[in-house]
Amino acid sequence: MPAHGKGAHMSLKPVLDQIDSDLDAAMERLFDLLRIPSISTDPAFKGDVDRAADWLVSDLDSIGITATKRPTTGHPMVVGHVEGNGPHVLFYGHYDVQPVDPLELWDRDPFDPAIEETPKGRVIRARGASDDKGQLMTFVEACRAWKAVHGEMPCRITFFFEGEEESGSPSLIPFLKENADELKADIALICDTGLFESRAPAIMTQLRGLLGEEIVLTGPSKDLHSGMYGGAAMNPIRVMSRVLANLHDDTGRIQVPHFYDGVPDLPPEIKAQWDGLGFDYAGFLGDVGLSKPAGEQDHTALEMIWSRPTAEINGIKGGYTGDGFKTVLPSKVSAKVSFRLVGQQDPHALREHFREWVKTQLPEDVTAEFHAHGASPASQMSTDHPAFEQTRAVLGEEWGEEAAFTGCGGSIPVAGYFKTYLGLDTMLVGWGKDDDQIHSPNEKYDVESFHKGIRSWARILDAIR
Amino acid sequence: MPAHGKGAHMSLKPVLDQIDSDLDAAMERLFDLLRIPSISTDPAFKGDVDRAADWLVSDLDSIGITATKRPTTGHPMVVGHVEGNGPHVLFYGHYDVQPVDPLELWDRDPFDPAIEETPKGRVIRARGASDDKGQLMTFVEACRAWKAVHGEMPCRITFFFEGEEESGSPSLIPFLKENADELKADIALICDTGLFESRAPAIMTQLRGLLGEEIVLTGPSKDLHSGMYGGAAMNPIRVMSRVLANLHDDTGRIQVPHFYDGVPDLPPEIKAQWDGLGFDYAGFLGDVGLSKPAGEQDHTALEMIWSRPTAEINGIKGGYTGDGFKTVLPSKVSAKVSFRLVGQQDPHALREHFREWVKTQLPEDVTAEFHAHGASPASQMSTDHPAFEQTRAVLGEEWGEEAAFTGCGGSIPVAGYFKTYLGLDTMLVGWGKDDDQIHSPNEKYDVESFHKGIRSWARILDAIR
Numbered sequence: 001m002p003a004h005g006k007g008a009h010m011s012l013k014p015v016l017d018q019i020d021s022d023l024d025a026a027m028e029r030l031f032d033l034l035r036i037p038s039i040s041t042d043p044a045f046k047g048d049v050d051r052a053a054d055w056l057v058s059d060l061d062s063i064g065i066t067a068t069k070r071p072t073t074g075h076p077m078v079v080g081h082v083e084g085n086g087p088h089v090l091f092y093g094h095y096d097v098q099p100v101d102p103l104e105l106w107d108r109d110p111f112d113p114a115i116e117e118t119p120k121g122r123v124i125r126a127r128g129a130s131d132d133k134g135q136l137m138t139f140v141e142a143c144r145a146w147k148a149v150h151g152e153m154p155c156r157i158t159f160f161f162e163g164e165e166e167s168g169s170p171s172l173i174p175f176l177k178e179n180a181d182e183l184k185a186d187i188a189l190i191c192d193t194g195l196f197e198s199r200a201p202a203i204m205t206q207l208r209g210l211l212g213e214e215i216v217l218t219g220p221s222k223d224l225h226s227g228m229y230g231g232a233a234m235n236p237i238r239v240m241s242r243v244l245a246n247l248h249d250d251t252g253r254i255q256v257p258h259f260y261d262g263v264p265d266l267p268p269e270i271k272a273q274w275d276g277l278g279f280d281y282a283g284f285l286g287d288v289g290l291s292k293p294a295g296e297q298d299h300t301a302l303e304m305i306w307s308r309p310t311a312e313i314n315g316i317k318g319g320y321t322g323d324g325f326k327t328v329l330p331s332k333v334s335a336k337v338s339f340r341l342v343g344q345q346d347p348h349a350l351r352e353h354f355r356e357w358v359k360t361q362l363p364e365d366v367t368a369e370f371h372a373h374g375a376s377p378a379s380q381m382s383t384d385h386p387a388f389e390q391t392r393a394v395l396g397e398e399w400g401e402e403a404a405f406t407g408c409g410g411s412i413p414v415a416g417y418f419k420t421y422l423g424l425d426t427m428l429v430g431w432g433k434d435d436d437q438i439h440s441p442n443e444k445y446d447v448e449s450f451h452k453g454i455r456s457w458a459r460i461l462d463a464i465r
Numbered sequence: 466m467p468a469h470g471k472g473a474h475m476s477l478k479p480v481l482d483q484i485d486s487d488l489d490a491a492m493e494r495l496f497d498l499l500r501i502p503s504i505s506t507d508p509a510f511k512g513d514v515d516r517a518a519d520w521l522v523s524d525l526d527s528i529g530i531t532a533t534k535r536p537t538t539g540h541p542m543v544v545g546h547v548e549g550n551g552p553h554v555l556f557y558g559h560y561d562v563q564p565v566d567p568l569e570l571w572d573r574d575p576f577d578p579a580i581e582e583t584p585k586g587r588v589i590r591a592r593g594a595s596d597d598k599g600q601l602m603t604f605v606e607a608c609r610a611w612k613a614v615h616g617e618m619p620c621r622i623t624f625f626f627e628g629e630e631e632s633g634s635p636s637l638i639p640f641l642k643e644n645a646d647e648l649k650a651d652i653a654l655i656c657d658t659g660l661f662e663s664r665a666p667a668i669m670t671q672l673r674g675l676l677g678e679e680i681v682l683t684g685p686s687k688d689l690h691s692g693m694y695g696g697a698a699m700n701p702i703r704v705m706s707r708v709l710a711n712l713h714d715d716t717g718r719i720q721v722p723h724f725y726d727g728v729p730d731l732p733p734e735i736k737a738q739w740d741g742l743g744f745d746y747a748g749f750l751g752d753v754g755l756s757k758p759a760g761e762q763d764h765t766a767l768e769m770i771w772s773r774p775t776a777e778i779n780g781i782k783g784g785y786t787g788d789g790f791k792t793v794l795p796s797k798v799s800a801k802v803s804f805r806l807v808g809q810q811d812p813h814a815l816r817e818h819f820r821e822w823v824k825t826q827l828p829e830d831v832t833a834e835f836h837a838h839g840a841s842p843a844s845q846m847s848t849d850h851p852a853f854e855q856t857r858a859v860l861g862e863e864w865g866e867e868a869a870f871t872g873c874g875g876s877i878p879v880a881g882y883f884k885t886y887l888g889l890d891t892m893l894v895g896w897g898k899d900d901d902q903i904h905s906p907n908e909k910y911d912v913e914s915f916h917k918g919i920r921s922w923a924r925i926l927d928a929i930r
Contacts, residue, residue, distance in 0.1 A: 040789075041787070041789025041790060041791065042789065043788065098791060099789075099791055101785075101787060166791075167789050167790065212792070220754055220755055221753050221754030221755075222754075222902070222905055223904070224753060225875065225904045226775070226777045226779060227673065227675075227873070227874045227875025228874055228903075229874070230770070230777045230803075230874060231760035231761075231774075231775035231874065232749070232759060232760055233750065233753060234757070235759070235778055237780075237781055237800075238710075238713065238777075240706075241706045241707075241709035241712075243706075244702070244703065244710075245709075245710035247706075285698065288685040288686050288689060288694065289685055289686030289687075289830075290684070290685055290686075290698055290699060291829060292699070293697045294696070294698055294828075294830070295696035295697055296696075304696035304697040305693065305697050308696055310695040312703075312792070313702040313703060313784065314691060314784050314790070314791060314792055314794070314795070315786045315791070315793070315795070316702055316781055316782065316798065318782075319781060321781070321782035321799075322564060323507055324505075324632050325506060325633060325679070325803070325838040325839065326506065326563060326631075327777075327904065328904055329777055333781065336785060336786075338792050340696065363759075364756060364757045365755045365757055373789070408692070409694070409695060409696065410690065438690055439688070439689075439791065439793055440687055440690070441687075
């Protein structure tokens with residue numbers, strides 16, 4: 001844009017026009033990627049995750065970007081480079097997806113994407129449509145349009161795609177350490193977040209961390225008949241219930257010792273800003289059939305999800321869970337528990353406190369095993385880099401609403417790792433909506449999100465170059 | 466036996482010899498029945514349950530007994546009649562079996578029976594080997610031997626086989642009501658119990674009842690992302706954990722209101738008899754890796770399983786339970802809970818008390834659905850019929866240890882129904898051992914149980930004719 005003092009020889013307008021006219025082809029490309037069931041948590045899909053990485057290498061190659069699939073001890077990374085002038089951005093997205101169960105709740109094959117007309121507009125329906133293949137491709141398509149119109153990219157870009165985000169990113173830190181020189185840039189861009197209230201563009205500057213733990217309790221050495229042993233043998237589900245019931249007190253406060261170490265009070269000016277956002281509290285819970293915030297009763301729902309830590313039970317299984325009834329007294333029960341972390345909460349210290357706290361509650365005859373599932377601290381972005389204010393300005397132009405700096409209940413640990421291992425600030429922007437059903441059956445991504453998302457990236461690249 | 470004043474033309478000795486020489490063939494017949502996966506709780510096996518009924522009709526026919534498969538709204542009953550002199554016994558067994566999961570814990574296909582040599586002797590390994598196909602066939606084989614040797618049965622017999630015992634016998638009461646005249650006899654015999662401490666013959670005269678309930682709790686209307694909603698949305702697993710944790714207080718006492726209505730104190734003379742049995746308390750729990758009785762702390766383990774009511778969680782499932790981790794905040798969680806009942810506890814009243822008690826613990830935003838899974842009161846047998854003492858005497862001869870009148874932690878509701886709907890007293894004898902792993906992976910039945918069981922029934926029929 002000439003107003004930014006950049007040469008008219010690479011103007012934005014024809015790039016946006018190219019994006020508009022190429023939209024159907026861009027969706028076809030996204031569909032190709034969505035058809036690959038790249039579920040990273042399930043070893044059965046290892047070959048598919050690999051195939052998705054190959055697809056990305058080939059797609060980058062089709063716009064003249066040399067990219068390589070880089071092996072790790074888990075799933076591969078994809079790294080590509082575009083040399084050039086101006087600032088150097090590192091773009092990150094993930095090409096793995098969540099599992100699809102319960103499959104019976106899907107209205108169509110999660111890996112057979114389709115455009116569906118809905119009362120709220122056209123959507124792309126598939127696992128990963130929003131999280132994160134569709135979002136990732138908004139950036140790639142913006143680059144494709146820029147290249148098609150101007151024959152080159154507007155700035156220096158490193159593409160960095162991960163295949164393990166949905167399974168705790170076990171290879172990420174080693175990879176960042178080993179390839180720090182190659183991955184260094186001026187700023188990192190991540191497209192894995194959403195619009196504020198599904199309408200206003202948002203730059204997320206505050207993200208929660210995540211700690212995942214699986215507890216397996218064993219009582220009797222084998223499954224027993226509850227007629228023969230019921231009453232006399234300790235049932236591990238009874239013990240697990242007590243442990244999980246003790247996670248929260250009656251006011252929603254989490255009872256693991258030292259849990260609140262490092263949890264900051266919300267600064268009054270941020271609280272005032274959030275209170276002024278006009279957040280639709282009733283709609284937020286009402287959309288999912290609820291009416292009352294379930295967390296710490298001395299905080300608002302927005303504070304609960306943006307600035308307060310949580311403990312959630314993500315899954316539990318033990319004994320007979322099939323049709324009908326079986327009077328078994330089970331040997332084992334397992335539960336998956338995760339904690340969203342804020343401020344300076346230390347996930348590694350907290351894992352130890354949690355395990356110790358569980359163990360102190362076990363009666364004689366019940367033993368616990370623990371399995372670690374990822375640990376990342378919360379992130380608080382610095383917004384000093386000029387890209388933040390530049391981006392805020394152009395996003396307002398694209399979406400017709402002022403962009404806000406917001407918080408986020410989710411965890412995007414990679415932003416923290418970029419700071420720690422590459423020294424990079426990260427700007428998190430994304431086009432997801434609250435009803436995208438990510439991690440749930442019938443995930444979708446609005447065609448509007450995809451289209452305006454591509455246009456937004458074109459604007460951002462133009463603004464920061 | 467001449468000593469009983471019965472004719473030498475139908476003496477017992479050649480029948481016992483015939484049983485000994487026919488044992489291998491008898492096991493082959495049992496194997497045929499064990500190969501049919503007649504799992505009554507799982508609709509996928511409906512055809513197999515039916516096939517097991519056909520097999521029994523055909524097997525009874527092979528010893529000259531006219532039997533028919535009788536349709537119900539669920540799985541069929543099999544009824545056969547032998548006319549004759551002397552007392553009229555109604556023999557009951559069930560031909561359906563428990564589900565087999567977790568299948569991966571079986572060392573062989575549960576429906577491919579085999580004789581295995583073990584340190585404790587030869588065993589028949591298969592689902593249903595002990596519960597109840599093997600036990601049921603001990604009676605049939607005794608009749609077959611009697612018929613082979615003497616050309617007729619020693620007394621009048623009605624055979625009555627059920628295919629729904631493991632799924633709460635939904636058709637049993639209607640069938641008993643509709644066919645009460647046809648099923649009437651002098652006494653009922655059931656072979657679905659075990660030896661005392663795997664060694665001494667036992668006639669069970671006290672059985673617990675059973676109430677089964679499934680609770681499904683719903684929080685949010687769909688599965689949510691715990692990053693987006695964690696902290697603010699009520700997690701139904703958290704609520705279920707609290708409900709289940711409240712089932713017992715710290716002393717093991719069950720906290721459902723009115724639960725103990727109708728629970729009698731154990732008469733001192735029975736308590737004295739049980740205390741004198743030399744029950745191996747340490748071994749009973751030690752065999753399954755436990756050390757401390759988990760029930761009401763003011764009762765012995767034998768009292769807990771024979772004379773005290775229980776509440777057990779038989780299964781629980783909610784959220785993501787696959788490999789790896791998924792940060793879902795689930796919409797639903799379900800738990801299967803069963804109660805063993807004693808004395809005059811009323812299962813129907815208790816079901817209502819339980820549901821009410823669960824509902825009072827639910828916060829706003831969480832709703833409960835309940836599914837009923839069977840309700841039978843406890844049974845206390847009258848031992849007035851002379852068959853009880855006659856049987857006690859001949860069992861001692863077969864097993865070399867005095868037979869005892871015992872209690873049982875399990876539930877055999879049919880005994881109560883025979884009293885209510887047919888006016889019959891029931892004599893419960895059986896040859897199972899504590900390590901038969903009924904309802905668990907790797908179920909087995911000792912060849913000794915099968916062989917001596919057949920001989921025992923030959924002796925009992927001889928004694929009571």
